[in-house]
Amino acid sequence: MASGSGVVEEVAKLIEVKAQRQSDEGKHKFVLKTPKGTRDYNPKQMAIREKVFSTIIGCFKRHGAETIDTPVFELKETLTGKYGEDSKLIYDLKDQGGELLSLRYDLTVPFARYLAMNKITNIKRYHIAKVYRRDNPAMTRGRYREFYQCDFDIAGKYDPMIPDAECVKIMHEILTDLQLGDFLIKVNDRRILDGIFAVCGVPDSKFRTICSSVDKLDKTLWEDVKNEMVGEKGLAPEAADQIGEYVRLNGGMALVEQLLQDPQLSQNKLALEGLEDIKMLFQYLRLFGVTDHVSFDLSLARGLDYYTGVIYEAVLLQNQGEVQFQQQNDHAEESVGVGSVAGGGRYDELVGMFDAKGRKVPCVGLSIGIERIFSLMEQKVQASEEKVRTTETQVLVAAAQKRLLEERLKLISELWDSGIQAEMLYKKNPKLLNQLQYCEETGIPLVAIIGEQELKDGVVKLRVVSTREEVDVSRRNLVEEIKKRSGQSS
Amino acid sequence: MASGSGVVEEVAKLIEVKAQRQSDEGKHKFVLKTPKGTRDYNPKQMAIREKVFSTIIGCFKRHGAETIDTPVFELKETLTGKYGEDSKLIYDLKDQGGELLSLRYDLTVPFARYLAMNKITNIKRYHIAKVYRRDNPAMTRGRYREFYQCDFDIAGKYDPMIPDAECVKIMHEILTDLQLGDFLIKVNDRRILDGIFAVCGVPDSKFRTICSSVDKLDKTLWEDVKNEMVGEKGLAPEAADQIGEYVRLNGGMALVEQLLQDPQLSQNKLALEGLEDIKMLFQYLRLFGVTDHVSFDLSLARGLDYYTGVIYEAVLLQNQGEVQFQQQNDHAEESVGVGSVAGGGRYDELVGMFDAKGRKVPCVGLSIGIERIFSLMEQKVQASEEKVRTTETQVLVAAAQKRLLEERLKLISELWDSGIQAEMLYKKNPKLLNQLQYCEETGIPLVAIIGEQELKDGVVKLRVVSTREEVDVSRRNLVEEIKKRSGQSS
Numbered sequence: 001m002a003s004g005s006g007v008v009e010e011v012a013k014l015i016e017v018k019a020q021r022q023s024d025e026g027k028h029k030f031v032l033k034t035p036k037g038t039r040d041y042n043p044k045q046m047a048i049r050e051k052v053f054s055t056i057i058g059c060f061k062r063h064g065a066e067t068i069d070t071p072v073f074e075l076k077e078t079l080t081g082k083y084g085e086d087s088k089l090i091y092d093l094k095d096q097g098g099e100l101l102s103l104r105y106d107l108t109v110p111f112a113r114y115l116a117m118n119k120i121t122n123i124k125r126y127h128i129a130k131v132y133r134r135d136n137p138a139m140t141r142g143r144y145r146e147f148y149q150c151d152f153d154i155a156g157k158y159d160p161m162i163p164d165a166e167c168v169k170i171m172h173e174i175l176t177d178l179q180l181g182d183f184l185i186k187v188n189d190r191r192i193l194d195g196i197f198a199v200c201g202v203p204d205s206k207f208r209t210i211c212s213s214v215d216k217l218d219k220t221l222w223e224d225v226k227n228e229m230v231g232e233k234g235l236a237p238e239a240a241d242q243i244g245e246y247v248r249l250n251g252g253m254a255l256v257e258q259l260l261q262d263p264q265l266s267q268n269k270l271a272l273e274g275l276e277d278i279k280m281l282f283q284y285l286r287l288f289g290v291t292d293h294v295s296f297d298l299s300l301a302r303g304l305d306y307y308t309g310v311i312y313e314a315v316l317l318q319n320q321g322e323v324q325f326q327q328q329n330d331h332a333e334e335s336v337g338v339g340s341v342a343g344g345g346r347y348d349e350l351v352g353m354f355d356a357k358g359r360k361v362p363c364v365g366l367s368i369g370i371e372r373i374f375s376l377m378e379q380k381v382q383a384s385e386e387k388v389r390t391t392e393t394q395v396l397v398a399a400a401q402k403r404l405l406e407e408r409l410k411l412i413s414e415l416w417d418s419g420i421q422a423e424m425l426y427k428k429n430p431k432l433l434n435q436l437q438y439c440e441e442t443g444i445p446l447v448a449i450i451g452e453q454e455l456k457d458g459v460v461k462l463r464v465v466s467t468r469e470e471v472d473v474s475r476r477n478l479v480e481e482i483k484k485r486s487g488q489s490s
Numbered sequence: 491m492a493s494g495s496g497v498v499e500e501v502a503k504l505i506e507v508k509a510q511r512q513s514d515e516g517k518h519k520f521v522l523k524t525p526k527g528t529r530d531y532n533p534k535q536m537a538i539r540e541k542v543f544s545t546i547i548g549c550f551k552r553h554g555a556e557t558i559d560t561p562v563f564e565l566k567e568t569l570t571g572k573y574g575e576d577s578k579l580i581y582d583l584k585d586q587g588g589e590l591l592s593l594r595y596d597l598t599v600p601f602a603r604y605l606a607m608n609k610i611t612n613i614k615r616y617h618i619a620k621v622y623r624r625d626n627p628a629m630t631r632g633r634y635r636e637f638y639q640c641d642f643d644i645a646g647k648y649d650p651m652i653p654d655a656e657c658v659k660i661m662h663e664i665l666t667d668l669q670l671g672d673f674l675i676k677v678n679d680r681r682i683l684d685g686i687f688a689v690c691g692v693p694d695s696k697f698r699t700i701c702s703s704v705d706k707l708d709k710t711l712w713e714d715v716k717n718e719m720v721g722e723k724g725l726a727p728e729a730a731d732q733i734g735e736y737v738r739l740n741g742g743m744a745l746v747e748q749l750l751q752d753p754q755l756s757q758n759k760l761a762l763e764g765l766e767d768i769k770m771l772f773q774y775l776r777l778f779g780v781t782d783h784v785s786f787d788l789s790l791a792r793g794l795d796y797y798t799g800v801i802y803e804a805v806l807l808q809n810q811g812e813v814q815f816q817q818q819n820d821h822a823e824e825s826v827g828v829g830s831v832a833g834g835g836r837y838d839e840l841v842g843m844f845d846a847k848g849r850k851v852p853c854v855g856l857s858i859g860i861e862r863i864f865s866l867m868e869q870k871v872q873a874s875e876e877k878v879r880t881t882e883t884q885v886l887v888a889a890a891q892k893r894l895l896e897e898r899l900k901l902i903s904e905l906w907d908s909g910i911q912a913e914m915l916y917k918k919n920p921k922l923l924n925q926l927q928y929c930e931e932t933g934i935p936l937v938a939i940i941g942e943q944e945l946k947d948g949v950v951k952l953r954v955v956s957t958r959e960e961v962d963v964s965r966r967n968l969v970e971e972i973k974k975r976s977g978q979s980s
Contacts, residue, residue, distance in 0.1 A: 034561050040559065040607075041559040071524050075525060091584075092583070092584040099525055117522040134586065392551045417779075427648065427649050427652075
């Protein structure tokens with residue numbers, strides 16, 4: 001027994017030693033990575049991102065929008081029952097005592113919660129923030145688990161199709177301003193789809209799930225979508241075939257007129273309402289001069305459950321940049337069509353779901369998917385070999401000799417206090433050459449050089465990095481001179 | 491038996507009916523709130539927030555910083571062992587299969603992870619983003635569970651105290667630019683504290699926990715801090731008393747000189763290094779002209795484990811706005827002193843913790859705590875009754891008569907396409923009075939009115955809302971005229 005117990009103790013000790021050793025080894029054995037499906041942005045990427053944001057925000061402000069912000073997480077129950085089959089992709093927080101929380105899946109549901117909570121019935125707002133989906137990431141294609149959405153929404157009871165047309169116009173403006181090449185905005189209406197399902201004999205209870213199948217048509221062949229409808233979802237093959245006839249149609253105003261005459265569809269109240277609204281939408285879009293980029297496409301379904309009327313989606317068309325982009329992807333993704341970069345639609349019931357008395361606030365909005373646009377812009381910048389500056393520094397404060405740290409500190413402080421963007425090297429006695437090289441590397445256009453002579457004369461030698469031109473500027477005029485040369489009004 | 495089973499069935503049915511009823515009732519019974527310790531920002535609050543951000547970013551850019559971004563969550567192990575006693579406040583995500591994740595607790599640890607991961611040895615960057623702490627919220631005082639940090643850090647091996655002094659200068663500039671009233675920047679050095687602990691006889695193993703106690707001195711009386719050191723942490727009372735003598739000292743350069751002569755402290759290598767550096771820091775800060783707002787304060791300890799050298803913290807001093815602010819708080823918080831709005835310090839070991847070979851990248855940085863500043867700014871705006879515009883709309887496109895929707899759509903489209911910020915009412919036939927009222931309410935300065943006569947004459951009636959002055963402008967010159975009146979160069 002004593003010896004047996006000795007063995008047990010020995011083993012326990014060995015296990016402990018081993019654990020200790022592992023933990024010692026583990027000390028510097030971090031997995032150095034960001035979580036799956038996420039990325040850091042380095043300064044160059046940030047410079048591109050800020051340019052894209054400023055274009056988008058510029059457009060949203062041009063249309064008179066305010067902005068709001070909401071927390072990154074919501075009460076879990078706020079998100080429950082809003083996303084249909086996609087709900088499984090929501091990130092939950094660990095129950096650490098207190099409320100059950102989930103990361104926001106989009107900005108639309110938090111917006112609806114915000115409206116209901118504050119009893120707001122009219123607002124035009126934009127919101128740019130990150131959202132979270134535990135989806136299968138495909139990062140080379142710009143599909144991430146953490147990604148930005150840029151949302152613009154109009155809430156309020158208004159005359160039909162005026163705000164809806166503005167949303168399409170905004171997508172058109174942004175895609176034009178970003179210069180991403182040719183694009184197409186597909187539009188459809190949930191009521192037309194529901195009408196089609198009805199006249200094709202789909203039972204009411206299957207509308208949403210059949211709609212989800214139709215949504216896959218941009219990435220999947222009709223045959224496979226039909227198999228899903230019939231095999232998985234139990235639809236009669238004839239009904240599926242009939243749906244197939246409709247959802248493969250696309251065109252412009254002529255198609256709207258044709259369907260308004262369709263003997264079956266025109267008998268369906270919902271479809272008729274949808275078609276009349278699409279007709280009005282096209283009329284307004286014609287006045288906005290954007291119909292050349294808009295297509296009435298009956299295969300457009302949009303994934304989310306909450307849409308109730310007009311829906312739209314913008315896709316980039318295959319172009320030079322796109323071909324390059326496709327080639328970078330792994331084979332599995334090569335066959336997939338050009339992805340959508342923006343989408344949205346009307347959701348008249350969502351706010352009511354949050355209101356105790358079910359009071360409705362009709363809404364229509366759009367969302368720009370930024371990550372894919374970033375990927376394209378990054379490639380464009382790389383291809384052009386254009387040099388992207390990541391700072392705005394106007395001038396480097398430099399010393400020509402040793403022992404001038406105190407003088408540099410005094411001068412740079414004067415410049416900062418006058419609003420000049422200035423840097424200096426964090427060395428007591430840097431070499432002039434190193435100081436000039438730093439400017440070349442980082443793109444700083446000016447150098448303010450002090451030496452013993454300059455200090456005696458009360459001047460600073462101002463050097464233009466690109467031309468190597470040097471001029472003595474009196475200390476008193478230095479700020480004004482730098483502002484003048486930076487094209488700033490002083 | 492049969493009758494007994496009948497009862498069971500009856501009860502089961504009743505329970506089911508009750509559950510059904512509850513779930514029906516529950517349908518519209520959302521708890522309409524944001525998670526504990528979080529808030530929405532409405533458009534007015536966003537306007538203030540953006541003003542504060544633009545001041546801060548302006549200062550960071552003036553000092554030549556680039557910017558980066560990191561994901562909102564990190565691998566859990568990335569955050570482990572970095573925050574000492576505060577680690578319990580970290581939000582974990584639910585294990586849904588895959589990696590274990592936590593929401594970031596600050597921006598410093600993700601920054602260190604970013605540097606190590608990308609083998610970056612030199613960078614000056616800012617990062618403005620939300621961080622998450624499951625702390626006890628006190629929202630009226632601007633203490634939230636989700637809050638912004640505005641971080642500026644300088645990484646790289648440089649000559650001592652030059653980057654450190656710049657960080658203090660930046661805090662000084664930002665607090666001056668934000669016009670929040672008088673403020674004080676306390677500075678200290680972890681090595682001085684550790685030296686004090688050593689000469690007072692604190693065992694090495696207790697340095698960090700005794701440091702945590704000292705950190706409470708800004709909110710707690712010395713007697714209570716001493717009790718914690720002695721009672722909870724087992725320090726000898728004489729050691730505590732001796733610490734008490736030191737940590738209650740504060741002053742300027744004279745105090746530094748005095749402590750350099752202190753018979754005990756001057757014998758401690760760490761303390762001596764710290765004191766020499768503080769002396770150098772004060773010399774540089776004098777050249778920057780900011781010493782009048784800086785105090786060498788031996789009670790300053792900072793909570794986080796990772797600091798290794800100079801530390802600093804900025805507090806707002808009691809002033810008019812502050813008194814008001816205090817009165818709004820509930821009684822329990824009334825006695826608490828004025829909170830800190832910015833802080834930071836040197837952390838030379840953190841990046842090395844992520845490097846497989848332990849390679850160090852010395853860092854120094856600062857963080858501005860924005861929520862408290864927002865609260866103060868919001869009050870300031872409310873008190874001043876200054877009207878905050880939440881949109882930038884320059885002109886409303888209005889109709890003088892009915893049946894002009896199409897003409898309004900055409901005109902507004904022209905304006906948008908020319909870069910004019912324009913709105914219209916989303917009604918087919920709005921009354922002119924309602925259109926003018928909308929401008930009054932939202933602060934839109936101009937109205938472009940079309941009527942049948944104007945259309946015939948090829949003009950638009952441009953009305954200045956504030957003066958009611960009206961002038962006919964030819965359609966061709968409208969864009970230029972609006973830009974001119976908005977002070978935009980055309």
